[in-house]
Amino acid sequence: MTTADQLISNLKGIDATSFANDAERIRARDAIFEAFRRHKSPWDIAWDHNWVNPAINACIKTLSDAGVFTKWAEAGGEPITCSQLENLTGADALLIRRMMRALAGQCLVTEVGHDTYARTPWAKALTGNPPFACLYGATYHEVMGPGFVALPSYLKKTNYRNPTDCNDCNLQFWRGQPGNLFDFIQSNPLLRSDFNDAMVIHSQSNLMPWVDVYPTETIIAAAEARPTQTRPLVVDVGGGKGHDLKKFLATHRGHVPAGSLVLLDLPEMLKDVDVEFEGGSAIIVQTHDFFNPYPDSVKGARAYFMHTVLHDWPDETARQILQQLVPAMEKGYSRLLIHEHVVSSERPSARVTVLDITMMAFLAAAERTEEQWRDLVESVGLRVVKIWRTVQGTDSIVEAEVS
Structure with a gap:
């Protein structure tokens, strides 16, 4: 029987750089994910699906739009307080604090002292690799988010047929307009830019x-x-x-x-x-x-x-x-x-x-x-x-x- 202390001790010190190559890292990641799923209760899983993922994406987009991550990097990227971030961005310190606490709860930033946060590799990537930040921009909030929310209703409307027509599918259903995804992207300069960057980061990280x-x-x-x-x-x-x-x-x-x-x-x-x-x-x-x-x-x-x-x-x-x-x-x-x-x-x-x-x-x-x-x-x-x-x-x- 493994105790929680033993497990925690074994996991400490493991990060993305702990493996000989990316193939080994991915093998370990998948095994850890399977163990993570087995140990979670049904409620834990539902909590992640319905509360954590939407809330955290909203926080990331808000803080990014407010310039928090950019100004933080420009100021040197060292641990910083929410009051300092308020001075850098003009955003309300209380609002920043509430959202930074939420990100810290998901290990996306690290709380290193009272109201003081340090960047993780993920947070550094938001400014160190510009295409990465675009994954949280128009690609998600104008396409991915609303499209996935609409998908069950669309499939119910079609009596649960597998979609095969790109000009008459879920995209047109939720947008209420004709034109396929690429027509939509080309008509929206911000989405076009973010989509191009999303393809760059997909090439860098997903294949x-x-x-x-x-x-x-x-x-x-x-x-x-x-x-x-x-x-x-x-x-x-x-x-x-x-x-x-x-x-x-x-x-x-x-x-x-x-x-x-x-x-x-x-x-x-x-x-x-x-x-x-x-x-x-x-x-x-x-x-x-x-x-x-x-x-x-x-x-x-x-x-x-x-x-x-x-x-x-x-x-x-x-x-x-x-x-x-x-x-x-x-x-x-x-x-x-x-x-x-x-x-x-x-x-x-x-x-x-x-x-x-x-x-x-x-x-x-x-x-x-x-x-x-x-x-x-x-x-x-x-x-x-x-x-x-x-x-x-x-x-x-x-x-x-x-x-």
């Missing part, structure tokens, strides 16, 4: 970098075997801010000719994108809607890369996207690299299953199993060459070519 999953040196080698041709190396389809092309360039700097990496996305999504690098730009930016034929300038590339693009769309729409891409690919040379989660057939990752419901709630889409990925790819005249998997077994790269 292993694609250059660590796929042998990207084969892209360089295949292109160098055709030295007289001036075709793109990698075309990043729907690539947002170009974060994945930057990872490729950082890995293969010195082997990437100028202009050989092409970032494609809608004009609204490419606003304020900065892809300049020392020594000139290897990345060029080009506007394109992937529902339309591809321009000649990007045809015959070695790799067409799609990072969490197709999971945004139900099967029929995803097929339309791929059908426009296939004619741009050269048979026997071009590769399509789909960087997505692959849902395990047994005991799938909790992170993936939550993302699956997210896709359902806002896009009538889904995370796909290996069988579903193969069916989708093969339905448009492509052939799966290999599925490259990570140690965690959730994020993968589906490599395909023209069959």
